[in-house]
Amino acid sequence: MSNPLTAPFSRLALRLAFGLATAGAAWAQASLPVRWDELLATDFPAAIQKAQGTCLLPIGVIEKHGPHLPLGTDVINVRQAAIRGAELEYAIVFPEYYFGQIFEARHQPGTVAYSARLQLEVLQETADEMARNGCKKVILVNGHGGNSHLLPYFAQSQLDRQRDYVVYVCSGGVRSTAPERTRTPPAADGHAGVSETSRVMVSRPELVRMDRAESQSGADLKRQDLPQGVFTGIFWYSRFPEHYAGDASGAQRLIGELDLKASADNIASVIRSVKADRVSLRLQNEFQEKARRPLETKQ
Ligand SMILES: [Zn+2]
Secondary structure, three states, rough: OOOOHHHHHHHHHHHHHHHHHHHHHHHHHHHHOEHHOOOOOHHEEEEEHHOOOOEEEEEEEOOOOOOOOOOOHHHHHHHHHHHHHHHOOOOEEEOOOOOOOOOHHOOOOOOOOOOOOHHHHHHHHHHHHHOOOOOEEEEEEOHHHOOHHHHHHHHHHHHHHOOOOEEEEEEEEOOOHHHHHHHHOHHHEOOOOOOHHHHHHHHHHOOOOHHOOOOOOOOOOOOOOOOOOOOOOHHHHHOOOOOOOOOOHHHOHHHHHHHHHHHHHHHHHHHHHHHOOOOOHHHHHHHHHHHHHHHHHOO
């Protein structure tokens, strides 16, 4: 039984304590970092709740980027866009990931090319581990052109069995449509060209060596003579053996800033749409139910 004299004070103390705790929780929610590796384990459940189970897996690779950009260009650029996008619309951003497809640059120094089997296994186990930790919506944010077949294939392969999460794929690099940006000729803007160089001028300016940009050629050698629509794995080497496509000399920090903003805005809008998506997991489950008994599927 409470003491009638102290009871009002206890209630006041309780209200104060509750108020402080609520304010503390609100403050913690507002200040939660977006980076998985910067979160405390004690805050992780609140971060998952705030993200509504939506997490980003920015994917780059370690490969030569012309004679003038760092090997980690794709990792650096895609992470910067993903982190900015997640700061606009909260989502948790998985740590540095560079286990992508890059066989075509094996002849260049510093390239790290994991086997095809391992690329799929690491990606699957990473997605599984993200989902086990509450990321039921995993967005692969692609920062590397050589992954453009791998990632949709991985997403398709998610239908091989029932899962309690959905994999989405989106681009980590979108070009701005601002007038000062659209003046750049697209021909000069391939791998390690104007866009990527301008983006690194924003993300890690101290790593850009413009004095080396013209020491190698980014011209398309067009060494294969095959009809349009016929694909070979050697196509990239046949065109750009220096692992440089285009001409970085027109790169400017302003272009990088515009593209980074466009990319972050695009990622934020993808996060919003994915958070609102109530259909994909329901359809995945419905599909798996039917796939277990295909003869019962109405014909
Ligand atoms: Zn790149």
